[in-house]
Amino acid sequence: MTTTRRYGQSPLWESNNRIQVTESAVADLRGFKSGTVNFKLALWDPRTNGMRYLKTLIFNLAAGxxxxxxxxxxxxxxxxxxxxxxxxxxxxxxxxxxxxxxxxxxxxxxxxxxxxxxxxxxxxxxxxxxxxxxxxxxxxxxxxxxxxxxxxxxxxxxxxxxxxxxxxxxxxxxxxxxxxxxxxxxxxxxxxxxxxxxxxxxxxxxxxxxxxxxxxxxxxxxxxxxxxxxxxxxxxxxxxxxxxxxxxxxxxxxxxxxxxxxxxxxxxxxxxxxxxxxxxxxxxxxxxxxxxxxxxxxxxxxxxxxxxxxxxxxxx
The missing domain is CATH 3.40.50.150 (Vaccinia Virus protein VP39)
Known part of the structure; x- marks a missing residue:
């Protein structure tokens, strides 16, 4: 019988926890904010999100x-x-x-x-x-x-x-x-x-x-x-x-x-x-x-x- 956890992780976060936000990665605070852990938690990876950041900059300049x-x-x-x-x-x-x-x-x-x-x-x-x-x-x-x-x-x-x-x-x-x-x-x-x-x-x-x-x-x-x-x-x-x-x-x-x-x-x-x-x-x-x-x-x-x-x- 399969048990479904009411507040469990989504398939997306099952993938994130397996690949980026791993147990070993979160065990050490050194450098985590400028690496893959934080790129999944709080910050889009600037190495692959240049267009996202450019358009955000354009949008905010236009708004101002x-x-x-x-x-x-x-x-x-x-x-x-x-x-x-x-x-x-x-x-x-x-x-x-x-x-x-x-x-x-x-x-x-x-x-x-x-x-x-x-x-x-x-x-x-x-x-x-x-x-x-x-x-x-x-x-x-x-x-x-x-x-x-x-x-x-x-x-x-x-x-x-x-x-x-x-x-x-x-x-x-x-x-x-x-x-x-x-x-x-x-x-x-x-x-x-x-x-x-x-x-x-x-x-x-x-x-x-x-x-x-x-x-x-x-x-x-x-x-x-x-x-x-x-x-x-x-x-x-x-x-x-x-x-x-x-x-x-x-x-x-x-x-x-x-x-x-x-x-x-x-x-x-x-x-x-x-x-x-x-x-x-x-x-x-x-x-x-x-x-x-x-x-x-x-x-x-x-x-x-x-x-x-x-x-x-x-x-x-």
Whole structure:
């Protein structure tokens, strides 16, 4: 005769107790919270649940958007081009790229009047920052400087998502064409998102000299430093790529990127490294949500403080 336990384990937990939460595994507390026992009890295994965690992050960022940023996001049409990874929030498909774009746009527009601006972007990726800016502000022009393959992608993408009049305002320049820009060409704003840190330091300095001579404002959003933590990605791209990454950009200090005090301290070096010249002033800076070790800053050339005194930047 078979006896059924009224409060017994389900077939699922019979399997879990046999394979993961075993008698020997629970006998030792050392390391159990970062291993298979806790991955069944309280935490999804991050090694196999990357998509779950990404979508949860997207969902929570979407939930925290202000009404102004929700409106900015809605104004960016054709965000589905390229089949992004999305969640559904308040009837909108939302992806990480454009959540970041509207948060960056919120930061920029809170400090400078973007309507009527001539924008230069260095390293535009596939063009989502350009797409977000042009969808929310009446820009005069938008110039993109990038490597050839990235230019091919951004030209195709922006041609697909923008209307004809918007696309006509964009000019695409290879990095080999930068020195050929007209000597009198000036820009109201230069934008760099997550590419200065991937360039040689001397290349970054050359771009900052270009900004100092041709632009009124600079918005930069990049990591404050380097990290060397194989638990984050298993160094899946190999030791050579890790070594190359550790040598690029103006900020080479290896820090604990999940220590807010370490990141905050390193942000002071960030502000100094990306200040184009001595006659430029930091207007605003903050951590660039959602990533723990990214910082954003807006600089202005010859920006006087109220009262006629030039503002000094003690942090940089």
């Amino acid at each position: 958007l202000s009404e102004a940023n929700r409106a900015r996001l809605r104004r960016i049409r054709n965000r589905d081009v390229g089949d992004p990874i999305t969640v559904r929030y308040d009837g909108e498909d939302v992806c990480m790229d454009y959540l970041q774009a509207v948060l960056e746009l919120d930061f920029m527009s809170g400090a400078v009047p973007l309507d009527g601006f001539r924008v230069l972007e260095i390293g535009a990726g596939y063009g989502r920052t350009c797409h977000a800016l042009m969808s929310n502000h009446d820009l005069v022009s938008y110039d993109i400087v990038d490597l050839d393959n990235a230019l091919r992608l951004s030209r195709a993408y922006l041609g697909a998502v923008l209307d004809r009049d918007q696309f006509a305002k964009i000019r695409f320049h290879s990095v080999d064409e930068v020195d050929a820009l007209p000597a009198d060409q000036r820009f109201d704003l230069c934008v760099n998102v997550d590419s200065f840190a991937e360039m040689n330091a001397e290349t970054v300095r050359a771009y900052l000299d270009l900004v100092a001579g041709r632009c009124r404002y600079l918005y930069v959003n990049n990591p404050v430093g380097k990290y060397l933590d194989p638990s984050l990605d298993g160094h899946a791209q190999g030791a050579e790529v890790v070594a190359l990454a550790l040598r690029t950009g103006p900020l080479l200090d290896v820090i604990d990127i999940h220590d807010n005090r370490a990141v905050e301290a390193q942000s002071r070096r960030f502000l100094a490294a990306y200040r184009p010249a001595d006659d430029w002033t930091r207007v605003a800076d903050a951590r660039a949500v959602p990533w723990t070790f990214y910082w954003q800053a807006l600089y202005e050339k010859n920006a006087p403080e109220k009262g006629g005194r030039e503002q000094t930047d003690a942090r940089s």
